Amino acid sequence: MSDTHGLSQSTASVIDVWIKKFPEGKARSAVLAGLKAAQDENGGHLTNEIMENIAAYIGLPAIEVFEVASFYDMCEFKPIGRYKLSVCTNVSCMLCGSHAIVDHLEKRLGVKMGETTQDGMFTLRDVECLAACINAPMLQVNDRELYEKLTPESVDVLLDRLIAEAKSGE
Amino acid sequence: MLNEVCYRVMPKDISSWDDETLSKEKTWTLEAYRAVGGYQVWEKIIREKTPPMDIIAQLKQSVLRGRGGAGFPTGLKWSFMPPQLPGKGEKYVLCNSDESEPGTCKDRFILSNNPHQLLEGMLIACYAMGAKVGYNLMRGEFWLPFNRCEEALREATEAGYVGANILGSDVSIALHNAATLGAYICGEETALMNALEGKRPNPRFKPPFPANFGLWGQPTTINNTETIASVPVILQRGADWFAGAGTEKSGGTKIFCVSGHVNKPGNYEIALGTPFSELLEMAGGMRNGAKLKAVIPGGSSMPVIPGDVMMKTNLDYEGVMQSGSMLGSGGMIIMDESTCMVAVARRLSRFYMHESCGQCTPCREGSGWVYRLMCAIEEGRAEMSDIDRLRRVAKQIEGRTICVFGEAIAWPVEGFLKHFRHEFEACIKQGPRTVKR
Numbered sequence: 271m272s273d274t275h276g277l278s279q280s281t282a283s284v285i286d287v288w289i290k291k292f293p294e295g296k297a298r299s300a301v302l303a304g305l306k307a308a309q310d311e312n313g314g315h316l317t318n319e320i321m322e323n324i325a326a327y328i329g330l331p332a333i334e335v336f337e338v339a340s341f342y343d344m345c346e347f348k349p350i351g352r353y354k355l356s357v358c359t360n361v362s363c364m365l366c367g368s369h370a371i372v373d374h375l376e377k378r379l380g381v382k383m384g385e386t387t388q389d390g391m392f393t394l395r396d397v398e399c400l401a402a403c404i405n406a407p408m409l410q411v412n413d414r415e416l417y418e419k420l421t422p423e424s425v426d427v428l429l430d431r432l433i434a435e436a437k438s439g440e
Numbered sequence: 441m442l443n444e445v446c447y448r449v450m451p452k453d454i455s456s457w458d459d460e461t462l463s464k465e466k467t468w469t470l471e472a473y474r475a476v477g478g479y480q481v482w483e484k485i486i487r488e489k490t491p492p493m494d495i496i497a498q499l500k501q502s503v504l505r506g507r508g509g510a511g512f513p514t515g516l517k518w519s520f521m522p523p524q525l526p527g528k529g530e531k532y533v534l535c536n537s538d539e540s541e542p543g544t545c546k547d548r549f550i551l552s553n554n555p556h557q558l559l560e561g562m563l564i565a566c567y568a569m570g571a572k573v574g575y576n577l578m579r580g581e582f583w584l585p586f587n588r589c590e591e592a593l594r595e596a597t598e599a600g601y602v603g604a605n606i607l608g609s610d611v612s613i614a615l616h617n618a619a620t621l622g623a624y625i626c627g628e629e630t631a632l633m634n635a636l637e638g639k640r641p642n643p644r645f646k647p648p649f650p651a652n653f654g655l656w657g658q659p660t661t662i663n664n665t666e667t668i669a670s671v672p673v674i675l676q677r678g679a680d681w682f683a684g685a686g687t688e689k690s691g692g693t694k695i696f697c698v699s700g701h702v703n704k705p706g707n708y709e710i711a712l713g714t715p716f717s718e719l720l721e722m723a724g725g726m727r728n729g730a731k732l733k734a735v736i737p738g739g740s741s742m743p744v745i746p747g748d749v750m751m752k753t754n755l756d757y758e759g760v761m762q763s764g765s766m767l768g769s770g771g772m773i774i775m776d777e778s779t780c781m782v783a784v785a786r787r788l789s790r791f792y793m794h795e796s797c798g799q800c801t802p803c804r805e806g807s808g809w810v811y812r813l814m815c816a817i818e819e820g821r822a823e824m825s826d827i828d829r830l831r832r833v834a835k836q837i838e839g840r841t842i843c844v845f846g847e848a849i850a851w852p853v854e855g856f857l858k859h860f861r862h863e864f865e866a867c868i869k870q871g872p873r874t875v876k877r
Contacts, residue, residue, distance in 0.1 A: 291616040293530065293573075296656060298638035302621055306580070337640050341797075342621035344580045356581075360542045360791060361740060361784055362699035362773055369876070398624065398791050399542040399740075400581055403699035403771065404706050413622075414583040 275326035315346040351386045351393035356410045362403035374422040443709045446669045470595040473556035495568040501679035503691025508664030509768045520651040521569040532660040533574040538627040541739035543771030546695040547665035551585035555592035561668035580621040589617045624795035629662040642799045643843035686712035690756035698723040700774035712756040730776035738768020741848035743855025781860040786814035792849045806837040
């Protein structure tokens with residue numbers, strides 16, 4: 271097994287797969303995929319150590335990984351909840367009632383946009399357009415599944431399901 | 441004509457485009473794509489060894505223009521690529537699938553539900569421009585679209601359409617899907633290249649243009665997802681068929697993403713030149729029978745158009761320009777009479793402040809100034825003179841930045857002030873108030 275510079279074997283192999291998509295000597299292009307894999311593995315956020323390890327593994331100065339990671343919205347640098355709920359509040363969603371969705375989430379979870387519930391279950395994010403304008407209002411869970419044409423009722427159904435899923439997984 | 445090009449594989453009835461129906465139809469599979477004639481064009485090109493120049497000539501004849509927002513003629517763009525390169529120099533084709541312009545959600549539907557057509561388009565693009573490698577770069581939030589594109593690429597590779605010695609010929613083309621980690625500016629073509637290079641995605645100066653100095657310094661052509669996905673159908677049904685569907689200067693069909701206060705929001709792929717009033721009718725008319733107040737016709741960066749002007753506008757590049765805006769990405773945000781235009785303008789200015797890459801001072805600082813002035817006006821904390829200050833700040837960004845993001849901040853401000861200045865004045869006259877956000 272080769273030296274993974276502190277990265278897990280699985281993150282290192284994700285980076286290896288991506289390096290092959292690019293010409294020789296352009297391994298740097300795999301930095302985005304490496305950040306994503308490492309963040310997912312670390313429960314949703316990046317640490318300086320992880321970014322330094324990615325840099326060492328790819329062969330870059332650490333600062334170049336920091337400056338890429340810090341640019342992007344999907345990179346998190348503090349621990350976040352098990353479920354990150356990214357609610358779009360841009361114009362199309364706003365016209366279709368994203369305010370009511372935000373209000374409902376904040377009330378039910380007892381936290382404001384940008385915060386994490388005390389039990390570490392949910393983090394609320396107020397995000398920019400996620401390209402689902404025709405099915406507004408919408409939110410995305412953990413940068414993966416979309417939930418569209420939301421109402422406060424459908425939000426409740428979703429939250430209940432996620433809470434149940436978390437409980438059964440424990 | 442509805443949904444016959446980029447969405448040809450989808451059910452004709454747009455109201456059935458829900459997850460349940462689409463999961464049954466599995467439109468994203470190779471089987472479904474072949475059933476509508478998919479990959480026939482690619483097979484024919486390989487079989488007949490079609491000269492690349494013929495393909496570019498057909499695209500020119502089709503009057504296809506870039507669907508990402510700028511509307512640049514696609515055939516002409518492809519002809520800018522140097523035909524021969526000395527030595528081992530690579531050329532690249534990039535598909536810009538970083539769909540992030542507020543109001544725009546057409547490409548996500550292509551990537552998720554018709555990925556094979558995009559792959560076929562990319563193969564044809566690579567062949568026509570002599571590129572051996574193509575990348576399809578999606579925004580990081582496109583989790584399902586990315587997985588569908590990866591699955592499609594696996595299928596197409598197994599079927600021999602992609603890879604080394606395609607269908608037994610001496611043509612070899614590698615395609616790859618890639619993803620960012622989410623930033624609006626990655627949709628700017630030079631930022632997209634930096635993103636793919638694993639650098640901070642700041643836009644680059646132009647010139648040099650990508651056709652000469654692009655990805656890793658090699659000749660590169662970047663096209664929008666919808667543009668590339670249109671190509672197989674254009675070549676299959678003929679350049680004249682496509683051109684004939686549109687107007688003289690705006691060939692073919694275009695997807696319009698109709699969102700906001702309508703009864704049937706949706707993606708409508710219709711002939712360019714169609715009157716807006718017809719599109720509004722297709723979208724089920726205004727919700728609750730309300731009066732149309734205004735439309736942002738081409739994604740959030742394009743100036744707003746008052747409803748009465750819009751009702752007389754034809755949806756082609758020239759028609760929307762005559763009405764004082766631009767067709768842009770085709771993201772149509774429809775607003776009824778209950779909409780506060782100051783609130784809309786304020787929300788958009790927050791978007792631009794958040795998404796400025798920070799490279800150029802006028803944009804980095806100006807976007808914050810615009811947002812703060814918008815907030816002050818909406819909350820009634822501003823003076824009348826702040827309206828002109830807002831216009832001045834926006835004007836000072838325009839034309840003073842490396843990329844057109846500066847224009848994207850300034851144009852909407854100008855549009856809102858031109859048509860709805862009285863609403864900004866009313867907010868100020870009303871005096872301080874708490875605005876719920």
